[in-house]
Amino acid sequence: xxxxxxxxxxxxxxxxxxxxxxxxxxxxxxxxxxxxxxxxxxxxxxxxxxxxxxxxxxxxxxxxxxxxxxxxxxxxxxxxxxxxxxxxxxxxxxxxxxxxxxxxxxxxxxxxxxxxxxxxxxxxxxxxxxxxxxxxxxxxxxxxxxxxxxxxxxxxxxxxxxxxxxxxxxxxxxxxxxxxxxxxxxxxxxxxxxxxxxxxxxxxxxxxxxxxxxxxxxxxxxxxxxxxxxxxxxxxxxxxxxxxxxxxxxxxxxxxxxxxxxxxxxxxxxxxxxxxxxxxxxxxxxxxxxxxxxxxxxxxxxxxxxxxxxxxxxxxxxxxxxxxxxxxxxxxxxxxxxxxxxxxxxxxxxxxxxxxxxxxxxxxxxxxxxxxxxxxxxxxxxxxxxxxxxxxxxxxxxxxxxxxxxxxxxxxxxxxxxxxxxxxxxxxxxxxxxxxxxxxxxxxxxxxxxxxxxxxxxxxxxxxxxxxxxxxxxxxxxxxxxxxxxxxxxxxxxxxxxxxxxxxxxxxxxxxxxxxxxxxxxxxxxxxxxxxxxxxxxxxxxxxxxxxxxxxxxxxxxxxxxxxxxxxxxxxxxxxxxxxxxxxxxxxxxxxxxxxxxx
Amino acid sequence: xxxxxxxxxxxxxxxxxxxxxxxxxxxxxxxxxxxxxxxxxxxxxxxxxxxxxxxxxxxxxxxxxxxxxxxxxxxxxxxxxxxxxxxxxxxxxxxxxxxxxxxxxxxxxxxxxxxxxxxxxxxxxxxxxxxxxxxxxxxxxxxxxxxxxxxxxxxxxxxxxxxxxxxxxxxxxxxxxxxxxxxxxxxxxxxxxxxxx
Numbered sequence: 001x002x003x004x005x006x007x008x009x010x011x012x013x014x015x016x017x018x019x020x021x022x023x024x025x026x027x028x029x030x031x032x033x034x035x036x037x038x039x040x041x042x043x044x045x046x047x048x049x050x051x052x053x054x055x056x057x058x059x060x061x062x063x064x065x066x067x068x069x070x071x072x073x074x075x076x077x078x079x080x081x082x083x084x085x086x087x088x089x090x091x092x093x094x095x096x097x098x099x100x101x102x103x104x105x106x107x108x109x110x111x112x113x114x115x116x117x118x119x120x121x122x123x124x125x126x127x128x129x130x131x132x133x134x135x136x137x138x139x140x141x142x143x144x145x146x147x148x149x150x151x152x153x154x155x156x157x158x159x160x161x162x163x164x165x166x167x168x169x170x171x172x173x174x175x176x177x178x179x180x181x182x183x184x185x186x187x188x189x190x191x192x193x194x195x196x197x198x199x200x201x202x203x204x205x206x207x208x209x210x211x212x213x214x215x216x217x218x219x220x221x222x223x224x225x226x227x228x229x230x231x232x233x234x235x236x237x238x239x240x241x242x243x244x245x246x247x248x249x250x251x252x253x254x255x256x257x258x259x260x261x262x263x264x265x266x267x268x269x270x271x272x273x274x275x276x277x278x279x280x281x282x283x284x285x286x287x288x289x290x291x292x293x294x295x296x297x298x299x300x301x302x303x304x305x306x307x308x309x310x311x312x313x314x315x316x317x318x319x320x321x322x323x324x325x326x327x328x329x330x331x332x333x334x335x336x337x338x339x340x341x342x343x344x345x346x347x348x349x350x351x352x353x354x355x356x357x358x359x360x361x362x363x364x365x366x367x368x369x370x371x372x373x374x375x376x377x378x379x380x381x382x383x384x385x386x387x388x389x390x391x392x393x394x395x396x397x398x399x400x401x402x403x404x405x406x407x408x409x410x411x412x413x414x415x416x417x418x419x420x421x422x423x424x425x426x427x428x429x430x431x432x433x434x435x436x437x438x439x440x441x442x443x444x445x446x447x448x449x450x451x452x453x454x455x456x457x458x459x460x461x462x463x464x465x466x467x468x469x470x471x472x473x474x475x476x477x478x479x480x481x482x483x484x485x486x487x488x489x490x491x492x493x494x495x496x497x498x499x500x501x502x503x504x505x506x507x508x509x510x511x512x513x514x515x516x517x518x519x520x521x522x523x524x525x526x527x528x529x530x531x532x533x534x535x536x537x538x539x540x541x542x543x544x545x546x547x548x549x550x551x552x553x554x555x556x557x558x559x560x561x562x563x564x565x566x567x568x569x570x571x572x573x574x575x576x577x578x579x580x581x582x583x584x585x586x587x588x589x590x591x592x593x594x595x596x597x598x599x
Numbered sequence: 600x601x602x603x604x605x606x607x608x609x610x611x612x613x614x615x616x617x618x619x620x621x622x623x624x625x626x627x628x629x630x631x632x633x634x635x636x637x638x639x640x641x642x643x644x645x646x647x648x649x650x651x652x653x654x655x656x657x658x659x660x661x662x663x664x665x666x667x668x669x670x671x672x673x674x675x676x677x678x679x680x681x682x683x684x685x686x687x688x689x690x691x692x693x694x695x696x697x698x699x700x701x702x703x704x705x706x707x708x709x710x711x712x713x714x715x716x717x718x719x720x721x722x723x724x725x726x727x728x729x730x731x732x733x734x735x736x737x738x739x740x741x742x743x744x745x746x747x748x749x750x751x752x753x754x755x756x757x758x759x760x761x762x763x764x765x766x767x768x769x770x771x772x773x774x775x776x777x778x779x780x781x782x783x784x785x786x787x788x789x790x791x792x793x794x795x796x
Contacts, residue, residue, distance in 0.1 A: 004620075004627050004635070108638065132634070132661075165636040165661035166620075168627055246660035313665035331666040333684040336723050339716035341680055342709035344610065344647045344701040384706070545706050550645055553705040565707060 005169045007162040010133040011072075011100055012037030014140025019175045020044055020070050020098075022062035024055035026424065027453035028074030029109040030160040031102035035072050036454075039465045043174060048456050048465045051394070051424040052077035056084040056099070060153075063088075063097035064192065066183045068144055072100040078116050080394070080425070085153055086123045087194050090202045092151035094186065096144030103159045105239075105282045106309035111374070111392060113307060115283035120155045120260040124206050126213060127155040127260045128222065129238035133167040139257065141175075142222055150209060157259075159282065161239045161309065214261035222257025223266055232324065233274030235267060235287055235298070239310075244280040246312040247319060259287060264294050271296050278303070278324070282310045348379055350551045351527070351575035353447050353492035353518025357416065359547055359579070360499045362387035368506070369404060369413035371397040373421050376452045376520075377445050380416070384548045388416070395425025401440040402433050412506050414441045419475060420450035420458040427482065433511045434483035441505045441512045445492070446475055447520040455522055479513045486510060492518025495582045521575060528576030529591050533567050537588035540564040544580040544589065552580060602655030603631075603758075604663040608682045609674030610699045611646050614747035617772065618672070619650035621751060624768045626654035629760045636661035645702075647678055670757070672750055674733075675699050680712060683724045690725050693753055695733040695746065729753070729795065736787050745784035748773075752788020756796060762789065 005013060011034050015023060023046045025035040039046045049055035052073045059071040073081060078101050085099055101119075104110040120127035128143050130136040136158065143154040190198050217223055228250045236244045237256035245253070254270045256262075271277045279288040279300035288300035303322040304310060317332065319325045348355050358380035361370050372378055372388035373396055381388035390400055401415035417426045422444050433440050450456040457463055462472040479487050486508040490501040498516060505512035519525075533555070540559035544552050544567050551573035554565035569580070569589070578596045581589040605622055609615040619635055626633040631654035638649045651663045666685055671692045673679025679694045686692060703709040712720075721728045731753050737746040748769065755765050766782060773781045 002627065004624055004633065161636060161661060164638075165634060166623055167634045167658075167661070168632075242659045242661065246664060249659075309662075311662045311664075312660050313662075316664065331664070333665045334686070334688075334724070336684055336720055338680055338683060338720050339712040340710070341677060341712065342701050342703050344645070344677075345703075346646045347702050349645070548702065550702060550705070553700065554707050 001171055002168040003171050004166050005133045005137070006033065006164060006166045007130065007133050007136045007158055008033040008102075008164070009037045010136035010169050011140055011156070011158070012041070013169065013171065014137035015044060015070055016041040017137065017172050017174055018141035018144050019068050020096075020140075020144070021067040022059060022069040023047075023072065024049045024058045024069075025072035026050075026052045026055055026077055026080075027450050027456040028077050028102075029453055030104060030163040031072050031074045031077070031100070032453045032456065033163070034100060034102070035465065038072075046465055048458065050459060052080040053084050056081040056088075059097060060084060060088045060091075060093070063093040063095050064091075065185045066095045068096045070098045070100060070140075073102075075101060075103040075110055075114055075116055076112065076393070077101065078119050079114075082119065082123070085119075085125070088153045089123050089125050089206060090194055090199050091192050093147055093153060096147040097153045098140065098143040098147060098156050099153055100156045100158070102163045103157060103283075105159055105161075108160055113283060115286060116155070116157050117259055117286045118284060120157075121286075124210055125152050125155055126150070126258055127157050128257055129157050129259050130162055130257075131238055131241045131255070132162070133165070133169045135257070136162060137169050139222070142257070150213060152209065157238070159239050210261050214264065217258055217261055217263035218265040220258055220263065223263045224255050224257075225266060225270060226253040226255055227273070228252045230273060231275045232278065233270040233276070234278045234280055235270065235291065236280040237287075238282070240280050240282050243310055243312045243315055247315045247325070256287070262287065262290055264296075267291055267294070267296055271298070280304060280310065280315065283307070345382060346379060347382075347548055347550055348376070349521055350549055350573050351521035351524070351577045352376070353516065353520065354380065354445055355547055355549065355577075355579055356492050356495050356498045357443060357445060357516055358385035358387045359583070360495065360502060361385070361414070363546055364499050365412075365502060367412060369409070369411050371400040371404070371413065371415045373397040373417050374452075375418040375421055375450075377416060377418055384546050393425075394421050395429060398426055398429035398433070398440070398442055401442065402429065402436075402438050405433075405438050405440050414443050414502065414506070416443045416445060418451075419444060419446040419448065419460050420456075422475065423459045423473070427478065430479070430482045430484065430511075430513070439510055441502070441508075441514065443502070444475055444479070444513060444515045446515050446517050447492075447523075449520045449523045451520045451522070455520065475515050479515070484511050484513045486512040488512070488514045490514060490516055492516045493577055493579065495579060529593060530571040530574035531569050531576055531578070531581060531589055531591050532571070533569055534588045534590070535566055535568070537586050538566040539586055539588070540566045541585060543583050543585060547579055547583065549580060551575075600656060602653055602658055603670070604668050605652040605654075605670045605672065606663060606668045606682050606685060607650040607652065607672045607674070608678040609648050610678060611648050613648070613674045614744060615648045615650060615674055618747040618751055619652055621748075621768055621772050622652045622754075624772065625760060625765055626652065628764045628768055629654070631655060632658045634658045634661040647681065649682075670754060672754055674746065674750065676717060677701070677712060680717065680720055683720055686724050688725060689727070691727040691729070691757060692721060692725060693729050693731055693750060694721070695731050695750060697734045729792070731788075731791070733788070736791065737784065740780065740784055740787060742780060745781055748781045748784040749788040752785040752790075753792045754788075755785070756789050756792035
C-alpha cells in the first residue's frame with residue numbers, strides 16, 4: 001500500500017519499520033516533525049532531550065547497549081552534537097546508530113546555511129542523502145545496516161525540501177530485526193574509553209575503513225548509473241538530483257545515495273562515457289572538490305551558486321548562461337507589471353507574552369543593548385520594536401552579554417533568552433557570569449514551551465514527548481542554584497511591572513535574572529473576551545500600534561486635527577491580553593466587562 | 600500526460616496546508632505520480648504560505664519550475680498577486696475574494712493593492728481568471744474554516760478527476776464530525792464553478 005508521506009514522516013516510518021528502539025532529538029525547523037512522528041510508534045522509546053549533544057550521547061549509550069538508535073536535529077544542531085559524534089566514530093557502535101540532520105538551504109528558518117555533508121568527511125563517517133520520501137524511509141534502513149556492518153555512526157542528511165515535501169511511500173511492517181538480540185552493555189574499555197593511548201589505535205582503523213567504504217560505494221545499490229544521452233553526465237544526490245532530473249530529463253546521471261565516501265570508479269565511468277561532466281549540488285562544492293582531487297574533470301560551482309536552494313529555476317538559468325541549455329528552453333517567471341506588494345513578515349501573535357518585553361526594551365528603554373537568541377523572541381529584532389541587537393545561536397545571548405560586560409561598555413545591556421534555550425545552552429554561561437564576578441542582567445522569557453518549532457516540551461514542562469508526566473523544573477530554583485541572588489519573577493502581561501523590574505535588575509550591582517512568566521497563547525488557557533476601542537475617546541496617538549499586535553488596525557475614523565487614523569481592534573483576532581489597554585494614554589481601550597486586575 | 604502544476608497561496612491560518620494535502624492525495628488516488636512541497640518555517644502564523652503540488656506520469660522535482668503553474672489557487676488577493684508571475688499564459692487563476700492586511704498595511708506603513716491594479720495584473724496574466732466569493736460561500740455554510748474545501752470544490756470542476764475520488768479523500772482527511780460540512784462545502788464550490796463553465 002502506498003501512502004503520501006512528508007520526508008520527515010517517512011524517516012520516522014523508516015525508524016519504525018527498520019527496528020529503531022531508541023530515538024532522541026531536539027526540535028528545530030525543518031527537522032521537528034521527525035520526532036513527533038516517531039513518538040506515535042509505541043514500539044520506539046522517544047524523547048526530546050535538553051539539547052542535541054545530550055540527545056547524541058543518549059543515542060550513543062543506547063547503541064552501545066545493543067539497541068538500534070537514532071538522533072534527530074536541524075542543521076545547526078549538528079554543531080552542538082559534534083563533540084559527541086566525533087568520539088562515536090572512534091568507539092564504534094554495537095547496534096545501528098543513525099544521526100538525522102535536516103539542513104536548510106535557502107535559510108527559511110536558520111541563522112546560517114551550513115552544509116552538514118562536511119561533517120561526514122570531518123568526523124569520518126558515511127552520509128546518505130534521500131531524494132524523496134520513499135528514499136527517506138528506505139535510507140533509514142540502509143543507514144542502520146551500514147552502521148552495523150561498518151561499526152560506525154551514519155549521517156542521514158535531509159534538507160527542508162525533502163523533509164517538508166510529500167510523495168508516495170510503500171509502507172511495510174516493522175522488521176523482526178531489532179538490532180542486537182540481547183540487550184546489555186558489553187564492557188570494552190579499550191574501545192569505549194577514548195583515552196589517547198587507546199583511541200590513537202582507532203585512527204588508522206578509521207582511515208582504512210573509509211578506504212574500504214569508498215571501494216564498496218562503487219557496488220553499493222544506493223549509488224546508481226542512469227545512462228541517457230552521452231553529451232552530458234551529471235553527478236547529483238538528494239534534493240539536487242530531483243531538480244537536475246527535472247531540468248535535464250535525458251542526460252546521463254550518477255545518482256548518489258551515499259555522498260561520502262565517494263564511488264570514484266563509478267564517477268570515472270560516467271566521466272569517460274560522456275562529453276561533459278557536471279556536478280549539481282546545493283551549497284558547498286563538497287562532491288566537486290573531491291572529484292577534482294581525483295583528477296577527474298568536471299564543472300560545478302563555476303556554473304551554479306554555492307548558496308541558496310538549487311531549484312529547477314536556478315539550475316535552468318545558470319545552465320543557460322553556461323551554454324548547457326538553449327535560452328529559449330528557459331521559460332522563467334513572467335514579467336508582469338504588478339503593483340507594489342507589501343510583505344507579510346511574521347509577527348508576535350495576539351496574546352504573545354513576549355510583546356511586553358520588546359515593547360519596553362524597544363520604546364521605554366531604547367538605550368538598552370539587547371543580546372538575543374533563537375526562538376520566537378527573535379521577532380523583537382523586527383519593527384515596530386527594533387529592540388534586539390545581536391542573535392547568533394542557542395544560549396549565546398548570555399555569553400555575549402558577559403562579553404559586553406568585560407569589555408566595559410558604557411551602555412546598559414540585557415541578555416534575553418527563552419525557557420527552552422535556557423535549559424538547552426543558557427545554564428553554563430550564567431554560571432560563568434556568577435563565577436567570574438560579572439554584572440549582567442539576564443531576562444528569561446518563560447512561555448512554558450518550545451514555541452517557534454511547534455510547542456515541544458522541555459525540562460520546564462510537566463509532560464514528555466510520549467505524553468508521560470514529568471517533574472517540572474522551576475527556572476527560579478535553577479537560577480538561584482547557579483548562585484544568582486538578585487532574582488525577579490514578573491507577570492509578562494503587566495507592562496509597568498515588566499519595565500520597573502528591568503530597571504531594578506539593571507541597577508543592581510552584580511548578576512541579576514528576571515524571569516518573565518506568561519504562557520505562549522497556544523499552550524495557555526485560551527482566549528478571553530475581545531477588547532474594543534472607543535472611537536470617540538481615541539485620539540489617534542498611535543501608541544497602541546507600537547505593540548505590533550496583528551489585532552490592532554487603523555480605523556476609517558481619523559483625528560480631525562492631526563489627520564491620523566484612529567485605532568480599532570479586530571474582534572476575531574483579539575484574545576484579550578490587555579496590553580493595549582495598559583498603554584492607551586486616554587483609556588480608550590477596554591474589555592466589554594471592564595478593566596482587568598493585574599499584579 | 601503533461602505534468603499538472605498547482606500552486607496554493609494564502610495566509611497562515613486559512614487552511615492552505617490541508618488543501619495542499621487533499622489535492623496531493625486526490626492525485627495519488629487518481630493514479631498520478633504526485634509530489635508536494637510546502638513552505639512552513641517562520642511564516643506559519645499570519646505569514647505568507649505557499650504550496651506546490653504536481654500531478655503527472657513522472658514527477659522529479661517537488662518544486663514547480665518557474666513560470667509553469669497551471670492552476671494558481673489564491674486564498675487571498677495580495678497572495679494571489681504574489682504568485683501571478685509563475686502562472687503560464689494559458690494557466691488558470693482562482694482568486695478568493697478576501698483581503699487580509701499585513702501588519703505594515705494595518706499600521707499605515709504600506710498600501711494594500713487597489714482593485715484596478717489587481718484587475719490589470721490579472722488580465723495581463725491570463726484570460727482564465729475566476730474571482731471566487733469563497734469566504735461568503737463558507738460563511739453561508741456556517742463555518743468560515745471550510746473556505747479551503749469550497750475552493751477545492753471550485754478547482755475540482757476543472758480537473759479530469761471524478762467527484763467520488765475527491766469525496767473519498769475528504770472523508771479520510773477531515774475530522775469525522777466535520778465530514779458532512781466539508782462534503783457540502785466541496786459540492787457548493789463545485790456547483791459554483793459548474794454554472795460558469
